[in-house]
Amino acid sequence: xxxxxxxxxxxxxxxxxxxxxxxxxxxxxxxxxxxxxxxxxxxxxxxxxxxxxxxxxxxxxxxxxxxxxxxxxxxxxxxxxxxxxxxxxxxxxxxxxxxxxxxxxxxxxxxxxxxxxxxxxxxxxxxxxxxxxxxxxxxxxxxxxxxxxxxxxxxxxxxxxxxxxxxxxxxxxxxxxxxxxxxxxxxxxxxxxxxxxxxxxxxxxxxxxxxxxxxxxxxxxxxxxxxxxxxxxxxxxxxxxxxxxxxxxxxxxxxxxxxxxxxxxxxxxxxxxxxxxxxxxxxxxxxxxxxxxxxxxxxxxxxxxxx
Amino acid sequence: xxxxxxxxxxxxxxxxxxxxxxxxxxxxxxxxxxxxxxxxxxxxxxxxxxxxxxxxxxxxxxxxxxxxxxxxxxxxxxxxxxxxxxxxxxxxxxxxxxxxxxxxxxxxxxxxxxxxxxxxxxxxxxxxxxxxxxxxxxxxxxxxxxxxxxxxxxxxxxxxxxxxxxxxxxxxxxxxxxxxxxxxxxxxxxxxxxxxxxxxxxxxxxxxxxxxxxxxxxxxxxxxxxxxxxxxxxxxxxxxxxxxxxxxxxxxxxxxxxxxxxxxxxxxxxxxxxxxxxxxxxxxxxxxxxxxxxxxxxxxxxxxxxxxxxxxxxxxxxxxxxxxxxxxxxxxxxxxxx
Numbered sequence: 261x262x263x264x265x266x267x268x269x270x271x272x273x274x275x276x277x278x279x280x281x282x283x284x285x286x287x288x289x290x291x292x293x294x295x296x297x298x299x300x301x302x303x304x305x306x307x308x309x310x311x312x313x314x315x316x317x318x319x320x321x322x323x324x325x326x327x328x329x330x331x332x333x334x335x336x337x338x339x340x341x342x343x344x345x346x347x348x349x350x351x352x353x354x355x356x357x358x359x360x361x362x363x364x365x366x367x368x369x370x371x372x373x374x375x376x377x378x379x380x381x382x383x384x385x386x387x388x389x390x391x392x393x394x395x396x397x398x399x400x401x402x403x404x405x406x407x408x409x410x411x412x413x414x415x416x417x418x419x420x421x422x423x424x425x426x427x428x429x430x431x432x433x434x435x436x437x438x439x440x441x442x443x444x445x446x447x448x449x450x451x452x453x454x455x456x457x458x459x460x461x462x463x464x465x466x467x468x469x470x471x472x473x474x475x476x477x478x479x480x481x482x483x484x485x486x487x488x489x490x491x492x493x494x495x496x497x498x499x500x501x502x503x504x505x506x507x508x509x510x511x512x513x514x515x516x517x518x519x520x521x522x523x524x525x526x527x528x529x530x531x532x533x534x535x536x537x538x539x540x541x542x543x544x545x546x547x548x549x550x551x552x553x554x555x556x557x558x559x560x561x562x563x564x565x566x567x
Numbered sequence: 568x569x570x571x572x573x574x575x576x577x578x579x580x581x582x583x584x585x586x587x588x589x590x591x592x593x594x595x596x597x598x599x600x601x602x603x604x605x606x607x608x609x610x611x612x613x614x615x616x617x618x619x620x621x622x623x624x625x626x627x628x629x630x631x632x633x634x635x636x637x638x639x640x641x642x643x644x645x646x647x648x649x650x651x652x653x654x655x656x657x658x659x660x661x662x663x664x665x666x667x668x669x670x671x672x673x674x675x676x677x678x679x680x681x682x683x684x685x686x687x688x689x690x691x692x693x694x695x696x697x698x699x700x701x702x703x704x705x706x707x708x709x710x711x712x713x714x715x716x717x718x719x720x721x722x723x724x725x726x727x728x729x730x731x732x733x734x735x736x737x738x739x740x741x742x743x744x745x746x747x748x749x750x751x752x753x754x755x756x757x758x759x760x761x762x763x764x765x766x767x768x769x770x771x772x773x774x775x776x777x778x779x780x781x782x783x784x785x786x787x788x789x790x791x792x793x794x795x796x797x798x799x800x801x802x803x804x805x806x807x808x809x810x811x812x813x814x815x816x817x818x819x820x821x822x823x824x825x826x827x828x829x830x831x832x833x834x835x836x837x838x839x840x841x842x843x844x845x846x847x848x849x850x851x852x853x854x855x856x857x858x859x860x861x862x863x864x865x866x867x868x869x870x871x872x873x874x875x876x877x878x879x880x881x882x883x884x885x886x887x888x889x890x891x892x893x894x895x896x897x898x899x900x901x902x903x904x905x
Contacts, residue, residue, distance in 0.1 A: 462663060463671040468624055469663075470683045470734065471656030474648070480682075484673050559673055560718045 264564050272545045279541045280330060280534065284323055287533055294339035294528045313339060326534065335535035340527040346535035353517030354539075356426070357504030360514065363432060364440035365498045372444040373490060376451025377483065383456060391448060398445025407438035407511040424513035435512045439505055443497050450493055454486040461485070488558055495551030499544040503536075570640075571742055571774045572621070573597040577634035577644075579613075579620045588846045590616040590629070592798040598791065600741075603768055603775045605785035605806070607821070608795035611843050614778045617795070618744045620644070621776075622661055623651035639741060657687035660735035664747035666727035670719035676703075677715045680734050687738045702733040706763050725756035732763060739771055746778045761788045782825055786810060791879070794818045797844040797854025799870070804880030814874075814882035814897060817855045853884075861886055861894055874901035 295301060295309045310316045314325065329336055335346035379391040411434060415423035421430045458464065459482055467481045468474075504518025517536065524532035555562045579591040591613040598604045606614045619625050621636050623646065636644035643654060655661075663669040671679060680699035681692060690698070696715070703711035706729040719727055728748065735743055745764060749757035765788055768775045777788055785792055785806060792809050794802040794817065802815040813819045820839040841858035844850055850857070856866040865871075865885050874887035881904050885891055889900040 462665060462668040465624065466663060466669045466731070467671065468652075469622060469655055469661040471652045471654070471686060472682065473652060473686075476682070476686075481671050481674075485671070560675075561672055561720045 268549060272542075272549070275545060276538060276541050277327070280327065280538055281323070283534055283537045284326065287528075287530055288319060290528065292528050294530060296528070313337070326531075330538065335538070336531035338524075338529055338532050340524065340529040340532070346531050349520050349532060350517060350535065350539060353504065353515065353520055356514060357509070357516035357518060358502045360432060360435045360439060360508075360516065361498070361502030361504065363436045364443075364501050365494075367436060367440045368444045368447050368497070368501075369494065372447030373451050373487075376448040376490075377455055377478075377486075379448065379452040380455035380459065380486075381478065388452075392452070395445040395449050398441045399449070401441070403438050403441060403505065404507045404511060406441050407434065407508055410434045410438055411511065426514055431512075435508050435514055438512070439501060439508050443501065447490060447493065447497075451486065451490050454489050455482060458482045458486045484558060488555065491551055491554050491558065495547040495554070496544060499540065499547040503540050503543060569600055570597050571600045571602070571638070572776075573635075573637040574617070574621070575635040575637065577617065577620060577636065578632040579616050579625060579629060580632050581629040583628055586847050589849055590798055590846060591620065592849065593634075594795075594798075594800050595634075596793055596800060596803060598774060598776070601768065601772055601774055602791055603765065603777065603789045605789035605792045606776060606778045606795060607780060607782060607785055607792060609780055609843060611846065612795040613798035614795050615746055616798075618661065618746050618776065618778055621744065622655055622659060623648065624655075624661075653687075656683050656735075656740075657738040658740055659742045659744065660738070660740040661744040661746065662728070662731045662735045662748055665751045666724055666731055667751065669731060670727055672719055675716050675718055676722070676730050679719075680715070680730075680737055683734055684737050698737060699733070702737050703730065705736070705767070706730075706733045707759070708733070724752050725759065728752060728756075728760055729763065732760070732767075736767060736771065736773070740773060742774045742776070743768075744776045744778070747780070748777065749784060750779070750781070757784070758787075764788060782810075782821060794821070797849060798846055799854060800883065801855065802880075802882040802884075804877065804882075808877060808880040812876075812896065812898075814876050814880065814887060815855075815884045816859045816861050816886070818882075819896070820858075863891070873904040875904040876901050 293310075293315065294313075295306055307316070314322060317325075326336065333347070335350070338344050338346055338349060341349065375391050375395075379388045382388045410421075411423050414420045415434065421433050422428065425431055464477060464481055467477045472481075504516040504521070506518040506522040508514070509516040509518045520532060521536040523529070524536065552564060556564045574594055574596050577591055577594045578589070581588040581590060594613070594617060606617065608614045616625070616629075620631050621638075623643065625631060631644055634644065635642055638654070638659065643651065646654070670676075677696060677699060680702070681695040684690065684695040684698050685692065688695070688698075700711045700715055703715060708714055708726060708729055714722075719730070722730060732748075743764075748764065749760050752760060761784060764775055764777070767773060777784065779785060789806050792804060792806050793800055794809070794815065796817050802809060802813065802818050809818060810822075813822055817839070820837070823837040824839060826836055839858055844854040844857070850867070852865070852867045852869050853859070853862075853871060856862045859866065863885060871883045871885045871888075873881045873883050875881050876887065876898055884897075886894055886897045887899060887901040891897075891899050893899060
């Protein structure tokens with residue numbers, strides 16, 4: 261078991277190095293640089309800036325320097341937000357994004373899964389049609405439309421929630437709902453189809469033949485098996501949601517990390533791009549590891565560390 | 568001896584988008600306490616649907632259209648699902664064909680067994696575990712105290728089937744329905760499982776229905792036999808009667824399609840030509856008629872009544888009528904039953 265986690269950690273480190281290298285290579289293949297502006301910057305200023313940030317050194321030197329920093333989780337200075345480091349940006353943005361994302365994830369799990377179960381149990385009945393119609397809407401309508409509608413109706417017309425910022429608890433309602441819409445719909449669809457599959461299994465018939473109550477057949481014998489594919493989706497989803505969404509954060513004027521990420525790409529803010537990517541990668545890998553642990557807890561046939 | 572089970576004119580259909588599938592059509596039979604009854608027939612002959620009808624486990628879009636299931640003197644076919652769940656697993660138990668998929672993979676054998684025992688016997692957890700271990704020992708699981716904490720995937724196929732039998736017997740049911748209990752197992756394990764069933768029927772005074780398409784299983788285990796085809800009972804009687812003198816062309820066909828290893832002549836196996844009837848539009852007459860080499864005009868028009876060959880032996884075939892032509896082996900001129 262111990263050697264299993266050791267192997268997982270080694271492979272995780274290798275994955276992160278690979279992701280960092282690929283991102284570094286792709287980023288530098290985009291024309292332009294952090295200090296190139298539409299209005300031509302005088303050559304000597306550009307030179308001085310490049311010199312200051314070591315951008316005049318050959319790429320492989322820059323790469324090695326960056327990787328050296330990465331080992332100590334020093335993600336370097338931001339090129340566009342002068343005077344702040346990428347670590348500062350993460351520290352400022354991540355807690356907010358994680359808070360909204362965490363609440364959204366909770367909402368997805370607590371509402372999406374039960375909706376899927378109910379839908380499966382009432383297959384082809386009105387409630388199933390309603391839930392699946394909403395789920396289709398949730399998956400297809402883009403989040404910025406949902407976000408805008410929420411602001412327009414609940415923020416503007418009804419005045420129930422603020423139209424921007426997170427000053428009161430009401431401020432969280434809009435972003436959390438807009439952020440969870442897609443995944444909530446997806447999770448309820450996934451749970452439904454997984455439940456329908458499990459309900460056809462022979463062991464469900466056995467449970468009924470043994471005289472167990474319908475509640476026990478569903479709650480004990482069906483749900484646990486049906487959750488396996490749902491857990492697969494939820495793990496990486498949590499990583500994606502908790503690292504923020506540019507669109508949602510922009511529309512609700514929330515100071516999260518999602519917008520830094522998008523802005524940094526436009527600005528060729530190399531260190532920020534790298535830092536955000538590596539941070540997301542690490543988070544993602546941890547979530548996948550957690551999913552694997554969850555698998556082995558749900559399904560005894562899956563044993564971690566055994567070939 | 569009193570009757571443990573009586574089926575009266577059972578009709579079970581599935582109402583699909585395509586139309587009504589008449590899976591069981593007007594079956595009647597009964598069995599005595601302590602009897603081991605075999606129901607034989609090919610896939611789609613209605614044997615499993617008969618069993619599920621007894622259990623009250625016919626699922627949507629199927630339902631029992633008419634007829635009665637009388638268990639131990641009480642009509643159970645009109646009970647609600649909740650009432651039936653008190654009977655299932657305690658009075659009537661069922662085991663299924665594929666022990667690989669019939670046990671929930673995410674729970675231990677202990678968990679799966681004790682939940683049934685606690686459900687029906689209202690005993691403590693430790694008492695339930697004690698009963699479970701005792702039953703596992705009874706079906707021949709070695710070191711049951713240890714193996715009870717295994718998961719189903721840690722058991723072999725034969726052991727899983729034993730565990731399923733142990734669960735089914737955990738509340739000492741009066742009737743056990745075994746739906747193809749040995750089909751998924753290899754031959755040596757088959758024999759062991761059948762031996763267990765036979766022994767338990769004797770020791771626990773449990774009546775058993777064995778559903779199978781394997782006449783070998785019947786010959787080895789059962790006292791009485793029902794032959795089903797196209798949702799209807801073709802022939803019934805004791806195993807001796809039917810094996811020595813089959814009185815229905817379908818039964819005869821089934822017998823001829825078993826390989827006989829000790830037979831000297833190297834005659835070819837005789838499969839029954841054709842395929843089973845479409846139960847969406849069952850033929851007006853005898854369902855076996857299109858595949859029957861003795862078929863007559865009347866067979867197409869009308870299903871034969873039940874002819875009584877002996878005290879316990881009946882067969883629904885026109886060849887047994889007084890006006891039928893002579894066919895070797897068939898006892899022409901029998902009386903119509905009831």
